[in-house]
Amino acid sequence: MSPRNYYGYANYDFAHYETNIGTARLDHEFTEALSLRQTVRFASYKRQSESTIPSLASIDANGNPITITTPPSVLLVTRNHDTNRSRDNDDTALISQTELVWKPQRRNVAHTVLTGIELAREKLDRRNYLLDANRQ
Numbered sequence: 688m689s690p691r692n693y694y695g696y697a698n699y700d701f702a703h704y705e706t707n708i709g710t711a712r713l714d715h716e717f718t719e720a721l722s723l724r725q726t727v728r729f730a731s732y733k734r735q736s737e738s739t740i741p742s743l744a745s746i747d748a749n750g751n752p753i754t755i756t757t758p759p760s761v762l763l764v765t766r767n768h769d770t771n772r773s774r775d776n777d778d779t780a781l782i783s784q785t786e787l788v789w790k791p792q793r794r795n796v797a798h799t800v801l802t803g804i805e806l807a808r809e810k811l812d813r814r815n816y817l818l819d820a821n822r823q
Contacts, residue, residue, distance in 0.1 A: 709729050711726070
């Protein structure tokens with residue numbers, strides 16, 4: 688049993704990903720000392736996957752329980768498709784960040800006052816599938 692081998696179902700396992708992100712930013716200077724920056728970002732993530740989970744059988748090829756002394760040549764690998772491994776995910780995120788910068792000059796000393804707020808909303812729509820584990 689080699690870790691370089693693929694133990695899944697090559698004709699069935701897959702992973703598809705699509706990511707779209709858009710960002711808009713507005714900078715406005717009210718005065719030389721007062722400015723505003725508004726950044727809005729929207730992101731959409733779509734993921735589809737079906738994955739085989741290989742694991743070691745509890746008995747070897749001769750029907751004996753697996754122990755630390757079991758030779759690798761008689762180990763058996765099982766393949767399973769189980770819930771939470773095959774899924775479709777659709778995520779969306781909307782993020783808004785606002786910054787207000789004030790740079791007052793007092794008695795030849797420069798100051799910077801920064802205030803802001805960030806608001807975000809994320810939504811996850813996940814569909815998990817239970818699949819036939821005996822694909823041949």
